[in-house]
Amino acid sequence: MSDIPANLAIDAPPAQTRPAKSRGYWGGVWQRLRYDHVTLFCLALILLIVLSAIFAPWIAPFDPNKSSIIHRLKPIGVAPYWLGTDEQGRDMLSRILWGGRTSLAMGIVPVAIATLIGGAFGIVAGYYGGWVNMVIMRTMDVFFAFPSVLLAVAISGSLGGGTTNQLITLAIVLIPPLCRVAETATSQVRSMDFVDAARATGAPTPVILFKHVLINVVSPVLVYASTLVSAAILLASGLSFLGLGVSPPTPDWGLMLSTLRQSIYVQPLVCALPGVAILITSIAFNLVSDGLRQAMDVKA
């Protein structure tokens, strides 16, 4: 029972109809991904961005917080400040490398938290149905009554700035959509024959939930979660832009855009740079999640 292909329930052909040389589910996914050059390129790009954020302390040419009155607002492309300097004379390249740390963390950590919490609520709601489902899903519906940016600004505005509050805000905003996806997937799996069979053999509920339901719900939920990473990065940078994120000296792409706004008449190109970093990162995450969705054959 435990070696059910992970995709059995979710719009993939049953195992028997696959060619005899099948390498299993993940082998098939990899086969499809291998020829998807756009996704592979974006995956490599994400890897590069993640690595340069992790290794920022070693590869950044300058201290990101060291300001200098005489080197303020240098243009792009002149040594030693290859990407120019900001309004306090801090090296832009170093700040963008360091800023990737908060921006990436704000994209990935809240999505992970929301996947755990939202996914758990969704599975419980989908599996038990009835009034449990009603209470959970109607509560989520109330959150859907807010456009996501508005909800984020509302919660963050009340809680105040700071990294922890930003994290809490993003997690709350992301829980309802993940809960809904998990609920839909679970209620589909719940009515499948193998779940009935497990129940008939007397398997206790936790075993059914973990061994039979969870394994089939995980892949659509994870694919959906991957589409939310870019949304989370955009939301987080927006909050930082409004002054609701990390506090000033810490480099963060959204906050950098906000503080550099005063200097657009002096160095327009330098001022636009942090936005380019956000844009590239978010495009890469979006394209990878599109590619994953296609390769894993999950409908959004």
Next chain:
Amino acid sequence: MWLYALRRLLMTIPILIGVTIICFILIKIAPGDPIKALLPPGATEADAARLRAMYGLDQPLPLQYLIWLGHVLTGNLGMAISTNRPVLSEVTRAFGNTIAIAFIAVCLSFVLSLVMGVIAAYRMGGLVDRIVTALAVFGISVPTFWLAVVFVIIFAVNLRMLPATGMGDSDSGSFNYFRWDDFKFALLPILALTLTPLGIMMRTTRSAVAEILNQDFIQTIRAKGMSEFQVTVHAVRNAMPQIVAMLGLQLGYLVGGSVLVETVFSWPGTGYLLNMAIMARDLPLLQGTILVLALAFVMLNLVVDLLQSLIDPRIKRS
């Protein structure tokens, strides 16, 4: 039809109650004791308790909520601390400015996406199709506030064609969207708002129209000798419910989410109000603005659903 409308209306009520509960909680999760902030230094516990009773803060939370809800229902959203004016009048003044630019942006993206989406659906893999796909990815990936800054850099700093911020000499009352001297202030905010819905709407139109074009009845009407233009009209009409649903959603997102773009352009709408409330930690103003925007979003969804059932009679049966 009426039965469906009534049922849909009734379904909205619990959502509305939920929205007010969340807005009420917003004030409660804010750190800091509001009473302590009001009292002068050296005030005794008894003073604090008296003040707390005066504001009704000694009551249990559900009762506080009901009292607050009563105020809201009579249009009393409290006073904005930063401007010392009633929150409701601040919000209503700003609301029109937000709706106006959001509405124009959505109309613009609707017309453009209809043209581009239909062409892309006809020529899958062609040049227009590729532009549509690229714009769709760009639209959902771009930080709108950065786009706004880039527009300011291009059109205001470099080309000096358009003003960078504000509303010019006019205020909310006398601003005339049909006069160029006024409208040029709104143009950049509108353009910055348009791109995201444009990308999403293009993709929706493309896939909806392509799906209809694959159906049997299209072949039938072609076989009957209809011109390709008439065929297109048929396809678009059948794709319309899906497109209208997306249109309404996007308008809602723009109205609720324009805080970043409005901040960049200092456009005096609800988003700018929110930004002001955040900067000054003006919680009544924050709460009131969010409440009005969320209620508007719920109402908009209601209208879109009803509109959809008017265009597509199949919906109300499900």
